[in-house]
Structures are given as structure tokens and as C-alpha cells.
Amino acid sequence: MHYDLLIVGGGINGCAIAREASLAGLKVLLVEQDDLASHTSSASTKLIHGGLRYLETYEFRLVREALHERERLLAAAPHLIRPMTFVLPHAHAVRPWWMVRAGLWLYDMLAGRSSLPRSRSLHATDTAFLGPLAGDHRGFVYSDAWVDDARLTLANALDAAAHGAEIATRTELTSAVRSGNVWWAMLSDGRAVEARGLVNAAGPWVRTLLNKLSIATPSQVRLVKGSHIVVPKLFEGDHAYILQQPDRRIVFAIPYEDEFTEIGTTDIAVERPEDAICSQEETQYLCDAVNRYLIRKVSPADVVWTWSGVRPLHDDGAAKAQTVTRDYLLELDEDGSPLLSIFGGKITTARALAEEAIEKIGPALGIEPRPRTRARVFPGGAIAGFDLHLEHVLARWPFLGEERARRMARAYGNLLGEMLGDVEDEAGMGTTLGAGLTEIEARWMHDREWALTPDDALFRRSKLGLHLSRAERDAFARWWSATFV
Numbered sequence: 001m002h003y004d005l006l007i008v009g010g011g012i013n014g015c016a017i018a019r020e021a022s023l024a025g026l027k028v029l030l031v032e033q034d035d036l037a038s039h040t041s042s043a044s045t046k047l048i049h050g051g052l053r054y055l056e057t058y059e060f061r062l063v064r065e066a067l068h069e070r071e072r073l074l075a076a077a078p079h080l081i082r083p084m085t086f087v088l089p090h091a092h093a094v095r096p097w098w099m100v101r102a103g104l105w106l107y108d109m110l111a112g113r114s115s116l117p118r119s120r121s122l123h124a125t126d127t128a129f130l131g132p133l134a135g136d137h138r139g140f141v142y143s144d145a146w147v148d149d150a151r152l153t154l155a156n157a158l159d160a161a162a163h164g165a166e167i168a169t170r171t172e173l174t175s176a177v178r179s180g181n182v183w184w185a186m187l188s189d190g191r192a193v194e195a196r197g198l199v200n201a202a203g204p205w206v207r208t209l210l211n212k213l214s215i216a217t218p219s220q221v222r223l224v225k226g227s228h229i230v231v232p233k234l235f236e237g238d239h240a241y242i243l244q245q246p247d248r249r250i251v252f253a254i255p256y257e258d259e260f261t262e263i264g265t266t267d268i269a270v271e272r273p274e275d276a277i278c279s280q281e282e283t284q285y286l287c288d289a290v291n292r293y294l295i296r297k298v299s300p301a302d303v304v305w306t307w308s309g310v311r312p313l314h315d316d317g318a319a320k321a322q323t324v325t326r327d328y329l330l331e332l333d334e335d336g337s338p339l340l341s342i343f344g345g346k347i348t349t350a351r352a353l354a355e356e357a358i359e360k361i362g363p364a365l366g367i368e369p370r371p372r373t374r375a376r377v378f379p380g381g382a383i384a385g386f387d388l389h390l391e392h393v394l395a396r397w398p399f400l401g402e403e404r405a406r407r408m409a410r411a412y413g414n415l416l417g418e419m420l421g422d423v424e425d426e427a428g429m430g431t432t433l434g435a436g437l438t439e440i441e442a443r444w445m446h447d448r449e450w451a452l453t454p455d456d457a458l459f460r461r462s463k464l465g466l467h468l469s470r471a472e473r474d475a476f477a478r479w480w481s482a483t484f485v
Contacts, residue, residue: 122140
């Protein structure tokens, strides 16, 4: 089988490049050894943001690009991405007031014309923001956005597939060699394929793949683990907290899945991608981080879930893991058929990275570089604002109930109409599987979204596994195995 472009890696960068390339008319094959977004891309802090703290390391280009991408993404995926208010208390501060205020002003300026409110001081009248905080606090309020990172990765893959890309999950690139003007590759499913170009978007495995291909490169990767914990809800409201720590790091406390609070993240240098496990020390660090600020205290015994992702950062020689650049590097090897390797990257800048990737490798494949996705809506994103969309969903399928309707409207956007079609009542949803999940949705995940295992459905296509008991998860796994043999 012949392809124009073989992409290795089904994280946010690989899927974004597949989308960009397929829209450019290239015949694309993406292979992923596990599930889409099964590693770093589902283990982020789940923010679409410029990266306020990156100003401290003078990464102005990255922050500006990310803030402009934030605006594009809010418009392109209003079901998956929503504005969020962040409260930054100026207590236990290791930076002077004027420096934080100046940083927020610069953050606003780099954003340019934005739909989000500009930063301001925390006021005595901000009782919802001040109430959860222990003691009297000065501080600041600013805006960024929250994202379902795994489903944004999926949305990129869906758009790519809609334009002809083949998405092959649970498929590993076992070997590849250059032969003339093509790459000859062997896949773990037994196929031998050829491609005119190869993209190494393997994330934390970027160096592993280069070694497998026997490609020498001057660029190096720093593997930095970021861990998060989930605890029962620590405060009311839709806002989040960004908390300065004595080691100059910042930790977020973010509303999660209605009933919980997400706390993260850490910066720990690791040796292997497989080291993505939240340690006891990290759990205690994150508990201590929020306990410095919030009235409601938390301990490791309160943790109901954790996740950890290994960031494949471009090694810029920084001494500390927390100061390694979050910018990305695209390295093109044209010693024969082209190979493009991706070092670094963020959820927020994946679309821009993909555009630049096609600018780099496209000419060798006969593609004229030009913007294709800057104003393009993601699958499910063609809605006239989320609130109006939710009203429509509740009016059309009132039996869903408000909580489930909101969750499904968020997950699927206007694609929900394709899923539910003419379903008129709960019975039409099929078997009840727990936490509002029914057969019709589980089948959609399997048939339309490459979900092949129970965890794919419960922890990446959704987070419903967090709302199910162990017995309910086991029962769902039995149903899944019996249904999709």
C-alpha cells in the first residue's frame, strides 16, 4: 500500500499533522502503538493557555503564539473548550506584586484582541473567589480556557479521517528503511507499506524511534514527568486557582467532572517514557501545595485518581526541569525521502505546529504550504455557542436530563444529532451501563471513535470511569468484551 505521508504517533501533534496533511490532499496513514491520546496527550493539566509562567523564562514568542491559538481554538471547538477564570492569590509569594502585575499586563498585551476578559486585581467583593481561601488575600484574576485534551486529540483524528486519512490504532511501526525516494515500513499488523515522507510524532518515544531508524540528529529530548491528583471537590464555582509555591513553581486547583478538584502539576526529570507514574512524594507535594492556600484541607488518603504524563521537551540545556523550554522544534532530515521529527509541543499550539510541519515537509511532497485550519471548525464544533446548543439538546431529547445532556453536548457537540437521531426515549438508548452511559453511546465510541477497550471508553473518550464503582467498571468490561468480540 502506498501513502504520501506515514505519521508515527497518535497524540495531539500526530493527529493535528494528520489533519493538516489530509486537508492538503495528501494520502495519510497514522499509526499509534496504543490508543489515541493514550499517553501525554490525555495526561495534561487540560488547559488551553498561553502559559503565564513561561514569561519568566522570556518565551515571548511561544506565549504570543499560544494566546492567539487559544482564541482560534475557542471558536473551533466550543463544545470541548470553555473559558475559565483563574484566581492568583498573592500569598506565600516568591515574586513581588509589581512583577506579577506586570506579567499579567504583558500576558494581556500578547493576546491582542481577545474574547476573554483582561486581568484585574482581586476585589473584596469577589466573595466566591475569596471564600475558599484561608486568611486574607490580595491577588489577581485572569482568564484562560479548559479543554478535554483526549477528545481534542480525537477531534483532530476525526477531521483527518473525514478527509481520507487512515487512522490505525494498536499498530506499531516495527521497522522502516529508506529506499530511493520512499520509506519502506513494516507494521505490527503484518502490513508492508511505502510512504513518500515520514513524520516522527512519537512524543516521549521520539528518540527511541530515531534510534530504531538509525537516524543521527543533534537535537536531544528531555523527558519531564508531570503528575496530577484528583480529590473530592475542594471549593464551589467554575473558577480555578493558580498557587505560587516556595520552590517558585505554580500548582493549579481546577474544577473537574463536577464532583472533584484536579490538582497539578509537578516537574520531575525521568529517564524513560514508562516512568509516567505519580509517586507518593508527588502526591504529598500537591496536597501540601493546596493546603497552603485553601480552607478545606486534603491528604493523600483523599486522592481518588491520579494521572501522570511524560513531556518530551526539546533539550535547551536548562539546569532545572521546570525551566526547560516548552517551545517546540521541528527537525527535517532530507537525506533521501524526508523525515520530520517533532521535539516538544503543547496541546494549545498543536494546530500551529502542524501548520509549520506541513510547511517544512510539504514542498518535498509537492504540497504548496498555506494556512488551511486557522479558521476551520472541528467535528462537533459547528454550534452557535454552547449554551444555545445545550438548550437545543434538552428540547430535542428531554429524557437525557440536564446533567447527562450537558456532558454529552460537551463531548459530541453537533455530532450528538448523528448519534441519537430519532431516539425518542430512554429505552431507545439501549442497555444502561452506569453513570448515564448507555449502549448507543458506547457503540458510537467503538464504531466511530476507535475505542477498542473498556478503558478507551471510560477514561479517554469520557471520564465516566471516575463515576463508576469497581463493580460497575467490571460489569462494563464484561459487557464490552461480550459485545465487541
